[in-house]
Amino acid sequence: MTQGHSRRGFLKKGAAGATILVAGGLVWRAWDNGVFSAGDGPAYQPWKDWQTEETSPPLSLVKAAILSANAHNTQPWLFRATDRRIDLYADLSRNLGAFDPYRREMFISLGCALENLVVAASYEGLSTDVELMPGTLPPPAGTAMTLVAQVDLAHGTPAKDPLYPQIHRRHTNRGAYASGRKIKPDIISELEQAVAGHDVQMALFPRGQQWAKLGGVIVDATRQIVSDHTMAADSAKWFRFDWDDLQEHRDGVTLDAAGLPPLLAIGAKMLPTPSSKTSDLQWLSATRDVHVATSAMLGMILVDDLYGREASLRAGRAWQRLHLKATELGLALQPLNQPVEIVDREYELGKTPLMAADLAQIAGSVDWRPTFVFRMGYPDRPASPSPRRALNDVLLT
Ligand SMILES: Cc1cc2nc3c(=O)[nH]c(=O)nc-3n(C[C@H](O)[C@H](O)[C@H](O)COP(=O)(O)O)c2cc1C
Structure with a gap:
C-alpha cells in the first residue's frame, strides 16, 4: 500500500468516525433534551392522572384546578382542602417581577384555577359557593401568601357539563392559525355566552381596521418589553429550555409549548440554549409574523377595576371558561397580553400612560379597561401540554 493510499484510508476512516461521533452526539443531545419524549415524564403526569378513580373530591377538584391557564406557567397557587371547603391562596413568591409588577x-391566573375547580365540582355532583376576597393589587410587599378565595362545597346534582372533558384537552396554542378561516357568528355568540355572568366585558375584533390597530399595539408592546432589560430578564427566569430543568421544576414556558413546526421544534431542542436576547427577538418576530398575522380574531377581556383583586379573579374565571368553550368548539386560543403588561409598567415607572390611551381608544371605553388581550382562530396543529407541579407541592396541610 502506498503512503497516499494509507493516508486516504486513514482520512476516510477518520471522517466516518467523526460522522458517527457527530451523529451519536446529536442523537444523544436529542435524547437528552427530550426530543423523543415530548409530553412524557413526571412533569406531564398531572395531565394524565387527573381523573384517576382513587381520587375523589376535594383532591380531584384541586387536580383539575392546577391544569388551568396561568401566566408564564408560574402556577402561583396553594390550596387547603377539606370535604366542606377549599381555600385558594396566592403563593406570592411565584411571581413575574417587573413583568407583572x-x-x-x-390574580388572573388564580381566577383561571378557580374556574376549573368549579367546573369539576359541578361535574362531580357538588354545588359551590365561591367567595372572592376583596382588596387591591399589589399585595403588600413581604407577604408570603394570601387568601384569595374560599369555595364552600355541598351536595348537589351532577351536571354533565361539556366543558369538563375539555379541562385536559385545553392548551395554549402558540402556533400558526388558519387565518383565512373565519369564525362564524353562531360560534361567536356561544363564546360570548360562555363569559357572560362573570361581570367582565369582552370585545372581539375580526380581521379589519380595529384588528390591525390592536395587532400593531401588540407588536409595539412586545418590542418595548424586549428592550426593557428588567422586564425581559424577569420573564426569562421562567423559560425552561433544558429538559432536566423542566422535569425538575415542572413549571415555566417550554420549547414544546412554543408552537413551532415539528422539524423546527426538533432543531431548537438540539441546539444549545439560545441567549435571552436571541429568544426575545424570536418572540418578537413570532408575535408579528405568526401570532398576530395568522389570527382570525383578536380580543380583550375588560374589567371595571384594573387593580382590584376580585376583578382580576373574575377576568381569570372568564378566560378559563372561554378557553374551555373554545376547545370544545375546535378553536385555538393564545393570550397576547403584552399591551397590558406595558400599561402596568408605564404606571409603575410613572411614565405617560401612552399604552393605556391606545387600548382605551381601541376598546372605545375608559370605565372598562382591558386586562387581558388574546387571539383566536382555527389551529394548523394541536398544541402541546405544559408541565405541572404535583398535587403534594400545592397542598397546604
Ligand atoms: C394572565 C395570563 C397571561 C398570559 N399571557 C400570555 C402571553 O402574553 N403569551 C402567551 O403565549 N401565553 C400567555 N399566557 C398563557 C400561559 O403562558 C399558559 O397558560 C401557561 O404557560 C400554561 O400553559 P397551558 O395554558 O397550555 O396549560 C398567559 C396566561 C395567563 C393566565
Missing part, C-alpha cells in the same frame, strides 16, 4: 396576571 401589580401581580394582576397572578
Whole structure:
C-alpha cells in the first residue's frame, strides 16, 4: 500500500468516525433534551392522572384546578382542602417581577384555577359557593401568601357539563392559525355566552381596521418589553429550555409549548440554549409574523377595576371558561397580553400612560379597561401540554 493510499484510508476512516461521533452526539443531545419524549415524564403526569378513580373530591377538584391557564406557567397557587371547603391562596413568591409588577396576571391566573375547580365540582355532583376576597393589587410587599378565595362545597346534582372533558384537552396554542378561516357568528355568540355572568366585558375584533390597530399595539408592546432589560430578564427566569430543568421544576414556558413546526421544534431542542436576547427577538418576530398575522380574531377581556383583586379573579374565571368553550368548539386560543403588561409598567415607572390611551381608544371605553388581550382562530396543529407541579407541592396541610 502506498503512503497516499494509507493516508486516504486513514482520512476516510477518520471522517466516518467523526460522522458517527457527530451523529451519536446529536442523537444523544436529542435524547437528552427530550426530543423523543415530548409530553412524557413526571412533569406531564398531572395531565394524565387527573381523573384517576382513587381520587375523589376535594383532591380531584384541586387536580383539575392546577391544569388551568396561568401566566408564564408560574402556577402561583396553594390550596387547603377539606370535604366542606377549599381555600385558594396566592403563593406570592411565584411571581413575574417587573413583568407583572401589580401581580394582576397572578390574580388572573388564580381566577383561571378557580374556574376549573368549579367546573369539576359541578361535574362531580357538588354545588359551590365561591367567595372572592376583596382588596387591591399589589399585595403588600413581604407577604408570603394570601387568601384569595374560599369555595364552600355541598351536595348537589351532577351536571354533565361539556366543558369538563375539555379541562385536559385545553392548551395554549402558540402556533400558526388558519387565518383565512373565519369564525362564524353562531360560534361567536356561544363564546360570548360562555363569559357572560362573570361581570367582565369582552370585545372581539375580526380581521379589519380595529384588528390591525390592536395587532400593531401588540407588536409595539412586545418590542418595548424586549428592550426593557428588567422586564425581559424577569420573564426569562421562567423559560425552561433544558429538559432536566423542566422535569425538575415542572413549571415555566417550554420549547414544546412554543408552537413551532415539528422539524423546527426538533432543531431548537438540539441546539444549545439560545441567549435571552436571541429568544426575545424570536418572540418578537413570532408575535408579528405568526401570532398576530395568522389570527382570525383578536380580543380583550375588560374589567371595571384594573387593580382590584376580585376583578382580576373574575377576568381569570372568564378566560378559563372561554378557553374551555373554545376547545370544545375546535378553536385555538393564545393570550397576547403584552399591551397590558406595558400599561402596568408605564404606571409603575410613572411614565405617560401612552399604552393605556391606545387600548382605551381601541376598546372605545375608559370605565372598562382591558386586562387581558388574546387571539383566536382555527389551529394548523394541536398544541402541546405544559408541565405541572404535583398535587403534594400545592397542598397546604
Ligand atoms: C394572565 C395570563 C397571561 C398570559 N399571557 C400570555 C402571553 O402574553 N403569551 C402567551 O403565549 N401565553 C400567555 N399566557 C398563557 C400561559 O403562558 C399558559 O397558560 C401557561 O404557560 C400554561 O400553559 P397551558 O395554558 O397550555 O396549560 C398567559 C396566561 C395567563 C393566565
